[in-house]
Amino acid sequence: MTAAIDVRGLNKSFGDKHxxxxxxxxxxxxxITGFLGPNGxxxxxxxxxxxxxxxxxxxEGEVLGLNFRTQSEAIKRQTGYMTQRFSLYEDMTIEENLQFVARVYELDNRPARVAEALRRLGLQDRRSQLAGALSGGWKQRLALAAATLHEPRxxxxxxxxxxxxxxxxxxxxxxxxSMAxxxxxxxxxxxxxxxAERCHDIGYILFGELIARGTAEEIVARSDLATFNAEGPDIEQVARELEDRPGVLSASAFGxxxxxxGTDRPALEAAIAPYRRAPFRWEEVKPSLEDVLIQLMGRKTDDRYAS
Incomplete structure (x- = not known):
């Protein structure tokens, strides 16, 4: 398959912050590639x-077959970008916002393009509604319609x-x-x-570094993580008692x-051994993606402070 993005050695600093x-x-x-990682x-x-x-x-490298350093303007014209914060005009209607975006991109056949975007995102019946009056879900649809109106790659x-x-x-x-x-x-x-698990593959970024890459299944399989599930009374107290035991990387209660x-199976089994009795019910389970990412975060944090 053809690579839409192939970039190497990407670095960016703001002042003294890398x-x-x-x-x-x-x-x-x-x-569809998902990027995960904590804030910042x-x-x-x-x-x-x-x-x-x-x-x-x-x-160095290419995005959409173009040099991403020297041909950034051409890349931007073929890219749609949907920001976290709703960034369209709240005092304009859905249709007016899309018409404005069509003019900004200097698109041809603008009425037909806007009509198709309204149809595709299910916005026809709300086309005259002010954007500022929309719920979060409808604002999201409008933002997606605007980001893809120029048919980006x-x-x-x-x-x-x-x-x-x-x-x-x-x-x-x-x-x-459907778009992908x-x-x-x-x-x-x-x-x-x-x-993240609905993406075709993911990348996990921590402290600016890409520390895991692949499908969710591949990342879990490479983790060498052993995970046990327990059910019983006062499970939150058990979690608190286990979280600092040798061999335990994470102990989290879910209801x-x-x-x-943990990655050290003998140490992990020794840590939970005192609790493997009634009224608790234990079984080994497949690690979740969340289990693995918590492990990666802890390991990278330890490496950072050790260096």
Whole structure:
């Protein structure tokens, strides 16, 4: 398959803060790649570097077959960017916003393009409604319609479903997968594990470094993580008692269940041994993506403070 993005050695600093550190990434056309990482990890900066909104300090490669350092203007014309904060005009209607975007891009056949965007995103019946009066889910649809009105080849989504209800999130992802099936390449930053697992592949960024890359299944398989699930009374107290034990990388309560994970199986089993009795019920389970990312975060933090 053809690579929509093939960039190597990407770096960006703001003053003395090194925000993106030697990131190299390849993304094939028509793929949905998710970027995960805590706030301040460099996800948004990486997205903006790739689409030409920011100039890198160093790095080389191609985006959409163009040199991403010297042809950033051409890349931007073929890229859609949906920001986390709603950035359209709230005192204009849905249709007026799309008409304005069409004029900004100097698109031909603007009425037909706007009509098609309204139809595709299910906005026809609300076309005369002010954008500022829309709920979060409808604002999200409008923003997506605006970001794809010029038929980009690359779509960047920065925390696109923050504050949106589950039904609207599901409909949004269904639309994104439909667009990707038509050849659109999508990069999306998210905090939601279920959304990350809906991506074709993911990258985990921490302290500006890309520390994990692949499908969710590949990242879990490479983790060498052992995970046990326990159910029983006062499970929160058990979690607190286990979290500082040798061999335990994480111990998290989920309602009446407890997830305990570690990479040193003998030490982990020794830590949970006193609790493997009634009334607790234990079983070994497959690690979740969240378990693995917590492990990666802890390991990288330890390496950072040790250096």
């Amino acid at each position: 925000v993106v550190r030697d990131v190299s990434i390849t993304v094939e056309e028509g793929r 990890s460099g996800k948004t900066t990486t997205l903006r570097l790739l689409c030409g909104l920011l100039t890198p300090d160093s790095g 690359l779509l960047l989504l920065d925390e696109p479903t923050a504050g949106v209800d589950p039904k609207a999130r599901r409909e949004f992802w269904d639309e994104i997968h 099936a038509d050849g659109l390449t999508v990069l999306v930053s998210t905090h939601y594990m279920d959304e 009446a269940a407890l997830h305990v994970s």
